Amino acid sequence: MFNSLPGLEGPVFDQFRRxxxxxxxxxxxWAPPTGIRSLPxxxxxxxxxxxxxxxxxxxxFLPGVDPRQLNISIQQSLLTVSGERRLTADEKANYYRQERFSGEFNRAITLPEDVTADGAExxxxxxxxxISVPRREQARPRQIQVR
Amino acid sequence: MPVERELTSRTSQNPAAQPSRRTEAEPGMRPPVDVFEDADGLTLLADLPGVSKERLDVRVERDTLVVEGGLEIALPEQMQAVYADIRSTRYQRRFALSDELDAEAIDASLKDGVLTVRIPKRAESKPRRIEIRSQ
Incomplete structure (x- = not known):
């Protein structure tokens, strides 16, 4: 589906391509069913x-932020990440494009109900x-033996 | 995970549910940029989350600045997609440069997924203040 980057060869890049x-x-x-908390x-x-x-x-995908300034919380199965990326414009410079996000952000993500905040990292x-959130033991697939 | 599994199998079996597959050269994602100019040159900032230094390619082709990057994130085995805003693994953007810029002296750095490219002006192209004599 995607052309590989031109000029990159060798086993490392084969691995990357894979x-x-x-x-x-x-x-x-992935085809989206629209989530109630999803953003445009x-x-x-x-x-x-x-x-x-x-x-x-x-x-x-949060480039250029200080991870220590982020608020990450899980309440039951709702994961919330909020923070700020404040870009300061150079007042002496002449701006042609300012497409990059600047300001506060907040994203709430509904996870399946079998997650547990304990052990999240x-x-x-x-x-x-x-952010990796473990699932409770009983939610994992279990092998059933035929006797 | 019956829900995710069902979602995956449904999307892979029903062609109508799939995003259209593009057959021509894949342009990749267009990263957002800031571009500004001061007396000595231009600065370009680009958001390229997931791109490491090894997967980044910044080059000048004739008079075009090309920024390309490959997105790489750690994917555990047996993972299935539940939600995806990002559905591509490649960033690309091009900018035409002009003669007064010194393409040989371009400097690029990458930190936390933000690319900074500094494009200086040629010495002879820097603005000179023109004095207005009073008569």
């Missing part, structure tokens, strides 16, 4: 959510905040 393909397959095909396209920050058998991963890397 990763890209996986992500394209995973999120590229183009809202800041964009969010992806992926479900695994043992946890949910929420990715917030967050990481910030390359401007992406990844």
């Amino acid at each position: 990763l890209q393909e996986e992500m394209d397959e995973l999120f590229g095909q 396209r183009g809202s800041f920050p964009p969010v992806n959510v992926g479900a695994s058998p043992d946890k949910l991963d929420v990715y917030l 967050a990481r910030y890397r390359d401007g992406v905040l990844q």
